[in-house]
Each structure stands twice: as structure tokens, then as C-alpha cells.
Amino acid sequence: MPTTSPQLQLATITSREYRPPGFWCVSIRCPDIARTAGPAQYVALDLPGGFAVRLPLGIFTVKGDDFTVLFQEWGERTTRLAHAAVGDSLTCIGPLGNQFSPPKRSGHAILAGGGLGVAALWLLARDLRAHDVKANIVIGARSADRLVGVRDLARHGFDVEVCTDDGSAGFAGTVVEKVRALRRPDVIYACGPRAMLRALCDHAEREGIDCQISMEETFGCSLGTCWGCVVPVRRGSAQGTSYPRASEEARDYDLARVCADGTVFHAKDVVWV
Amino acid sequence: MNGPNSAPLDTRVVIGSAVLRNPTIAASGCYNRGAEFGAIVDVSRYGAVTLKSITRHPRLGNDMPRIATTPAGMLNAIGLQGPGIEYFLTHEAPKLTSVPTAVIASVAGFTVDEFADVAAAMDGLPNVVAIELDVSCPNVDREGECFAAEATSLARVVEAVKSRVKLPVIPKLMPNVADLKPIARAAQEAGADAVSLINAVRGMVIDVVRARPMLANRSGGLTGPAIRPIAVHAIWEVAQTITIPIIGIGGVEKGSDALEFLFAGATAIGIGTANFRDPLVHVKVTEAIELEMQRRGASSVGQLTGLAHPGFAGKPGARGAPVATKETQA
């Protein structure tokens, strides 16, 4: 899975768009990031205010010198960004993290996004279109009003199917149920809540489908130094760090840093504990 | 003394036998060997980088989540994840030659012997100029009481390590104690060459949706600007108690924070969490100290140390803070 070398960049907010019921799409001018970002990469944003750590957000779309981030007002940092003014400057570190790998040959892919997980899929859809890969995009949310990013994703010309838990739009059921109902793909790419990713990985494992997931954890450094963002991975898998085992250690897995070794992991490598 | 327009300022500071090119030190657990930060900033502008604390045995650390963000800070409970000393010596120590500045090794342990053995193994590694002791771990021989919480335990660790290593030894004190002064005094009397303070402050965040502590370990260490005044006060108190150098750590994120530390009695400035937000923090801090030296006509950083203490004599070259002056409690 390819990586790029991140840079500390000065950037400017160029537009902000509120998307009810609580989402924001903010556009940031930073040519080096916009022009080099790949699928599932993210930026770490430093915002004015007394924050001790940067805010990690996925790079959603890019256009010329600008990239966008799509987010919910979760807490203080996302609220600060939502209410920043056009023209405000901020520093970004990025693009960070590895990337989804395109299929080896042009085949059939499913892109599955749960909630704000769609943010990791736009660049992927762009690249798959360029690679002549056929793809279905499945986007899910609790209810119709919480579906976000559907129009943006549709821009690449792939079929986009929506699902809602309560049946208020599209397929009534989960993203995972929808994926199971579709033609067997060569590869599944996914980003979304943990339960969705886990179920998709189980499905892919059972069916022997290549599956790549972009994971999320609470980050400290975003650069791979603090080991605050680890996920358990199969012992010996390439993305993990393998230490010798202390005799009393019962946990039989290695650890990988989501921020630097990921965010993209192969389903077969992730250990769900 | 240097005037405002004179030749390059001497920003070096001395910690025992170690001479650092400037007073900024990357704090343990926040910087590794500097390789990750080296991709985006000039790590050689740090006076030293402190390695993640190493234990005798490999440790997988705590379960997730390990981090929670807090007002002006963060809470972490990494749990001393690390490869253990043997693996470190064979796989990681050789890479220390590529660190573009001095290295301070950090040792953590659960027994006095563990500290002494691991520290001895670190003595003489390439680039390593001092050994810091993360004595905030529970002492298994004393029902889990932290070594840094009690003067006798701490003294035993320092003595044991001193008897095994040539490099300067720096116990790292924690603020969660009734009175830091006797503990700092015990460290000095046991032969410590300097002390670092403070380690993270114990804290907790509760997730009100799940009605459970946010961290898998329940409690964690609070770091970042939220703890800065605690650190300043700790430095102030300890500076009045001991004469060995103090590495002040805790919430420094800009030049004036570092000046507070120096004026409170620190010789050098540890920077941890602030790197996450501003990877250029060490450069900004060094430049601010240089500017302050010019402004005050100081020829060495040491002349800024302890300036805030009543009766400070400005002894050139001395650590600065007067010893055993009258109590100055808040």
C-alpha cells in the first residue's frame, strides 16, 4: 500500500458548506496536499484555540489546489473548524497514512461507506474510474437525513446505492446486508463504524474476497510516535510491529499504528478483540 | 557578557557530563528517535531527544482506547508498550547513530534490579549522553506504590543505577505526591546528576454516553498546556531544594512557556505533547530563549535559570536558584 511523504503546510480555508442535519464540507487551499493525496489519506489540522493535539480528518474531494474535508460537529475541534471563516489560515500536516491499493487487474470492486466513512471513498472512486475498474458504491446511514456525500460520490459515474437502517431511503438494512446481496466483487473497500467494518471483514473472509478497510482511532501525534492509536493485527503481518513475547503475555497479536501503518488494513490481518 | 549585537549566543547547557547544544529536549514517549518528525522538521535543532521508556521485558501495553482529548491537553495510557531491552539492543540501538542530536535513554521498571540492569545495558550506546529513569511505575516490591512517590524507594533506584552506569542519571519525578521536596532531595543525595519534572499528571475522562471511563486503562496521564502551571510550581519548589540541574517538562508549547520554566529554576526544557500540534515548537522555543538572552545581556542560558526567585544573585554559570531559601508556598 503506497505512502507519500507528509509535509507541514500553511493552508487557507476557501469555502464552507453546511449540510443538514449537522455535517460540514470545508474546502482548504493547499496545493501540495490537494495534488498528491491518494485514497484514504488524511490530514492533521491545527486549529486556533487551546487544543493540545491536531484534528485528523479524511481528505474527501480534491479540485485543483483545494481539498475538502467532510465532518460532523463531534466536539470542540470539529466545532471550531465548522465555524472558521473563509480566508482563515491554518497549518496542515499531510497527506498522511497509506492508501487503498487499486485491484491488480481491472475487475469489479465494491466501495462501502458507513456514515462519514464516505469521506475515504471519493478519491478511490476517482482512481478506480481512471483504472477502468467497474465498481458499485454502497453508502449507508441510520436514516435518510443522515446520508451524506451521495451526490459527490455519484460524480464519478458509478452506481451509488444507498441504504438506511430505518428504511427511510433506498435499501432498508445495513451496508453489509446490501453488499452481501450484490454480485461477488474482486475486492471490497470500506470505511465506516467499527461494527460495519468487522461484519464486512467476516463476510469477505468467508467468501475469500480481498477486502481493504480504512480504520479510525483517537489519535495523539498522528505521526507514528506515541503508539496511542494501535489496532491488533495478525502476528507477523507486514503492517504490524512484532516484538518478542513476554512469557506472561496472553494476547496473541501484534500491534499496528492506525495513523502511520494504516489507516488502510487488509481484512485478513485485522484481529478483532 | 554579550551585548545585543554580539557574536553567536552560547545556548549550550550542561547536565552532568552531558553538554547539549541547546536547552530543548524532546520528552520521552512523544518523539521516538525523531525519525517520524525528521520527515517534516529539523530534529537536529533539539538539544536532545529522549527515547520511549524501555523495560526489561517486552510489553504490549494497554488495550484501546489509549488516548482521550481534554481541554488544553490529552490523556494517555499507552502502558509502556515496547520491545524490551534485549530486542531494543539488537534491533533499535544500532539506529541511534542516525539521530542528528544527543540522545537521552529512558528506563522504566517495576523493581530496583530492573532499573539497574536495563540502565546498565543502555550505558555506552551510540549517541546516548544520559539516562532518564521513569520512576512513575508501580514498585511491585512495595504493593504497587510508585517509586517516585516515596523518597526511600526512589533513592534505592538512583543508587542502584548510579553504581552500574557512567552516564549522568536523571530520575523523572511525578507531581502526584504530597510533597516533592523530600523526594527531590533524596534523588540528589542518592547521586542523581539532574532531575526531570514533571511526568504526566494522573487523570480520568468518563464517556457520558457509555457511562464508563473513556480509556481502557480507566485512568491516564494528563499532558499538554493544561498541566503547565503544575510543572512551573514543581520546578520552583524543587529549585529551592536541590542544586543539581532540573529538566522542566509539562505543557511547554511556546517560547514564553520555556522562559517561565527557566525563570522558575529549570536548566533545560522538555517538550512532549506540543510536538504533536506544532512540530516546530523546539525551534521557536530555542529562538525565544536566544532573544531573551540578548534582551537580558546573558552570555549563557544558565544566567536565565532561577531569575524569578526572590534573592536570585545571577551567578554566571551557576544553576541559579538559591538553595534553601525561605519557603514560598502558594
Ligand SMILES: Cc1cc2nc3c(=O)[nH]c(=O)nc-3n(C[C@H](O)[C@H](O)[C@H](O)COP(=O)(O)OP(=O)(O)OC[C@H]3O[C@@H](n4cnc5c(N)ncnc54)[C@H](O)[C@@H]3O)c2cc1C
Ligand atoms: C484518520 C482519521 C480520519 C478521520 N476522518 C474524519 C472525517 O473525515 N470526518 C469526521 O467527521 N471525522 C473524522 N475522523 C474523526 C475525528 O477526527 C474525531 O471525531 C475527532 O475526535 C473529533 O474531534 P473533536 O475535538 O471535534 O471532538 P472530541 O472532543 O474528540 O470528541 C467529542 C465527543 O464525540 C465523540 N466522538 C468523537 N468522534 C467520534 C466518532 N468518530 N464516532 C463516535 N463518537 C465520536 C467522542 O467520544 C467525544 O465524546 C477521523 C479520525 C481519524 C483518526
Ligand SMILES: Cc1cc2nc3c(=O)[nH]c(=O)nc-3n(C[C@H](O)[C@H](O)[C@H](O)COP(=O)(O)O)c2cc1C
Ligand atoms: C503519548 C505519551 C507517552 C508518554 N510516554 C512516556 C514514557 O514512556 N516515559 C516517560 O517518562 N514519560 C512519558 N510521557 C510523559 C512525557 O515525557 C512528559 O513528561 C509529559 O507528557 C509532560 O510533558 P508535555 O506536557 O510537554 O507533554 C509520555 C507522554 C505522552 C503524551
Ligand code: FES
Ligand atoms: S497517533 Fe501517535 S502513533 Fe498514531
